[in-house]
Amino acid sequence: MYNLLIGGAAGQGIDTTVAILEKLLKQSGYNVFTVRDFMSRVRGGHNFSLLRFGTEPIYSHSDSLDGIVALDEETIKEHKEQLKANGFILCDRKIPSSNSHVVSLGMDAMAKTLGNPRVSGSIAVGAVLKLFGESLDGLESVLGSVVKPQYLASNIKAVQQGYAAVENRFPHLQGKYSDRMLISGSKAVALGAIAAGLRFYAAYPMSPSTPVLETLASYADEAGIVVEQAEDEIAAINMAIGASYAGAMAMTGTSGGGFSLMVEALGLAGMAEIPVVVIDVQRPGPVTGLPTRTEQSDLKFVISASQGEFPRMVIALRNCMDAFNQTMRAFYLAEKYQIPVIILSDQYLGDATHTAEEFKPEQNQRVEPVDEYAEEGEYLRYNYTDSGISPRLIPGTSKHLVVIDSDEHDERGWITESAEVRVRMMDKRMKKLEGLKKELLEPDFIGSDSFDTLLIGWGSTWGPIEEAVRLLNKERQGHFAALVFGDVYPLPEKLLKEKAAQAKRIINVEQNATGQLAGLIREETGICCMESVLKYDGRQISGEEIADRIRKGEVQ
């Protein structure tokens, strides 16, 4: 497995360089996992991407580097300590460096000779391909999918020149993953929503949730979806609820700050029993926090957001497959139970690209069409039922009137202040949780059945935890296992209770300061995590770091 860092200032073309490289590497058979670390600015600063590739499964990043592509001096300064003994630093001749690892190329000068100063990134691509023993097969089609047609020829030449300018260092490893997808978490969410039958998406741009909005917008016309940029997040969720009420499957997306604005309307979806899917792509808070970085600190917020009590479902995404499948499932559950379903993603998962098996939408549960109301007599939108789920009609599609109200209401949807109706209606709504609990998916169990130390995590730390368990078990065979939750609220308890009973030591691994999942588990089951590995510096924890902290006993 190889690990490459490409760094520079914002605006230097890191994204394009990485997009070309990761596609070529995937096509040559590698598994690829790329994370993006960037600052909240349009030009300057220090940004980098970590591109890990190999023939084994890769679900997370690593900080230990085989190579650095430095588009500026800062990149060398920041990352040279991470370089392995045989690693290289590829940079332009203009960058002064006495480092013995440096492979210096006149990339900027070569680019100028090619008549396009912006192709120096492609020269670096060529050099990297050669260093790792890759061929230039499929170059034209990959470049063609990333750069504009008028720049294609100069970019091809640039890659070829970079390729010719260096010697091979690392052997090519033959993987068999060229027929996999290469996709980011946020794009997988967008595809999942489309596959589920999304018809209306409203959102206000906010990092790191914007890629969901932009991806859906790029498919909207062809897929028959209306994507609307709302004036604020309050409008966004109220629009989604209005569209859903009127029969268009709807979703909205944001990050923590925008979710804060959506909170009242979340209660409206609960009270009026209107299905809606909301994705919160988390970033570090409070308030503006670290806008382009990652954290898992909205869990306790979203499970209790909005005044009063109403049923909801919260699903955390663990990887790209989850991003697609669980987004489809979110629509299925929202429509079936007529509730808000919240998807928790984060910057790490949302922006990271990785190779995944081709998505199979037909294997997921499908949203069932809203029934015709065939009963005799008056239609009651909030009819008391055993399941708590009342017959839902779409206004304008039958002779019946569909009346919803944010006030407490009777079966017809009319405002009431009756104590008796209030209790019956609350019970009806909350009853939906019973059905929902039967649909919960137990957490992923990773590691050895004979474990004594159990790691517990949720969402995007799934990849790092998987790697940590593997690393730890290599040293002390059979001692480690992990449970990583996807469904977090309501909390699935069966496997948790079973594994917790076996564990001598339980450690929660979370990307937040207070151990929010551990708190939820304690509240729901009484099970206590004795130790914690927590990280809240805005940078995703790696498998190596988790293993290291557990090894050294650096736990809270």
Next chain:
Amino acid sequence: MKKESFSTYETAWCPGCGNFVILECLKEALEQLGKDPAKVLMAAGIGQAAKTPQYISANAFCGLHGRALPAAVAAKIANENLTVIVDTGDGDSYGEGGNHFIHNIRRNVDITHFVHDNQVYGLTKGQASPTSMVGMVTGVQTDGNFNEPLNPMLLAIAAGAGFVARAFTGHKEQLIDIMKQAISYNGYAIVDILQPCVSFNKINTFGWYNKRVYELDESYDCENKAAAMEKTMEFGEKIPLGILYREKKLAYHQKNQVLKTAIPLLERKTDPNVVKKFIKSYI
């Protein structure tokens, strides 16, 4: 005898409230336009006026305070065969919902917005609203309101609205006529309906309005934007009633690529082959 499609229900309003007139005129306008209650959606936020959708036999969406517009426009986007009417108060429309008011004018979704403007907060018992006059003493504005009242008609024209009208509950025939034209207008239509609040507004009473209002006649050119803006600033000794400004514009569904095709959004199905194609594009 004429068969009535729309019925009205028992209300929780104060006797003598202008809301009764608006409800009756609305029912009459819908009857005269031959609307089917099952195809009409009444939307509102919170407030005394915002209870209107509960009192007329139509589909009803009574959502959050100030947020009727975003829900209503999205419902119309979802199903263009619905006649969507937002019927609510001045606080809901111009106060809590001010941001949505501005931006939904820009969106120009084909809905109608009736604002029951009594220049005071009713349900919360008498505080100043965005349109309250300077000097009004309330339980909160104890020294008299000193904030300038909002001019919703001027704001609407400035933001680009294509149908801007003012009516008064004392002029019922005109109110019904304006309502019908607003509902029939292709795009966002706003009607600011002056009405007395018998419980809390002791300044802008029925008599106060009645003395000042006058109906714009044929000599008024409602298609002249600059003149219309000037006319909206007439609010004091004289208050003009009628369509203040009218302009033909493309509505949202005529501009959006998906809605242009005339298949209502809710009737569209996702083509599995298109999904497959999108997925394959990542391989």
